[in-house]
Amino acid sequence: MKIAKSCQENSSTVLHVLIIVVCVFAGSGVKAQKKGWTSLFNGKDLTGWDTYLRATNIIGYVDDPNLPYEPPIGLNNDPLNVFTISNGILRISGEAWGAMTTKKSYSNYHIRFETKWGEQKYFPKDTALRDAGLLFHCTGPFDFASKCWMRSLEMQVEESNIGDYYDVYGGAPEFQVSDGIGTLHEKVPQYDAFAPLKRGLWRVHRSGNFESPHGEWTRSELVARQADVVFIVNGFVVNRLYNIFRQDLNRQVTSGKLQFQSEGAEHYFRMIEIRPLHFSSGTPKLMSRDSVVRITNEETNIEIVNEGDAVEIIAVEILGKNIDHIKVKLPEFPLVLKKGKKTNLSVSLKPGAGVKGPLALRLETVSGPVQDFEIQLIVP
DSSP states (O other): OOOOGGGTOOOSSOTTOOOOEEEBOSTTOOOOOOOOOEESOOSSSOTTEEEEEOOTTOOSSSOOTTSOOOOOOEETOOTTOOEEEETTEEEEOOSSOEEEEESSOEESEEEEEEEEEEEEEOTTSTTSOOEEEEEEEEESOTTTBTTTBOEEEEEEEETTTTTOEEEEBSOEEEEEEEEEEOTTSOEEEEEOTTSOEEEOOSEEBOSOOOOOOTTSOEEEEEEEETTEEEEEETTEEEEEEEEEEETTTTEEOOEEEEEEEEOSEEEEEEEEEEEEOOOOOOOOOEEESOSEEEOOSSOEEEEEEEOSSOEEEOEEEEESSSGGGEEEEOOOSSEEEOTTOEEEEEEEEOTTOOOOSOOEEEEEETTEEOBTOOEEEEOO
């Protein structure tokens, strides 16, 4: 979704150096996250959800005061069949703009969902990238923004841009950003874990494109931890929000409802699951033989062993620019590493990759990235 701005205002022989990397997680350590997944979509109907659709004569993101009044389609009224379910798959047509909204509010949670694009697109976005989104920490009326969405923050779900951030008046996070280039070759602030923090941004581009090809399912995840949030796409961290703050309320934003948008493009869901975050004491101790790895077109294996308490890993993060030119074979996440167990990652460059340093790789848990564990990636 794009809310208008006016509305928001060495490199040589370093492989196999046999350096032992010991990693301890943030705080006192975190044991394996309890499973506890709850499905928010039962595959049959929209139990647990409300739907809201705006008037069909409103076009785009800004309400035109010269339009004659037309009542909204409204709450839990769907004559256009925007939200339909067949064979356990939820379809959102995108024909009318609005959202499906959880009846409950959530805080300190991990949500994951799988989507794929359909073919239909609707004016005024019939020539644009297919677009939708997950709105989180939603509060206020259903028609607060663009007459069809709640006050919120957005994890963008748009072709090639899943994991972008947009402000929907839900608060002002801090981001680590540097100058980047968007999908349409526009200049954008881009999440960059090497960069300093900045506040007051209405859009932040994801660090890399890790989506599945068109017509295939992409798994997206969001971890909301107090006033911080992490976006994950197909097992890769792509964006981070820190210290979300509402100045008008003089407080942090940590909770709210969830919305999935209808925004002009047909798309499908086959899974929407959520679980609460649980933190407990424990000291996982991960060890890797190599702290620096040279990456080429040939696969290089990175082995990581846990010699401490059990820990759950939920994603990998590659730090740097053009990181989607790096190929990483991932295990299935979430991955619980018990004491004495190991996992392997293989890294290589994609053909024709134009990657420059600095680059690094780290692991993610529900409590955040691993502290003092970072494997440098060297490109010849």
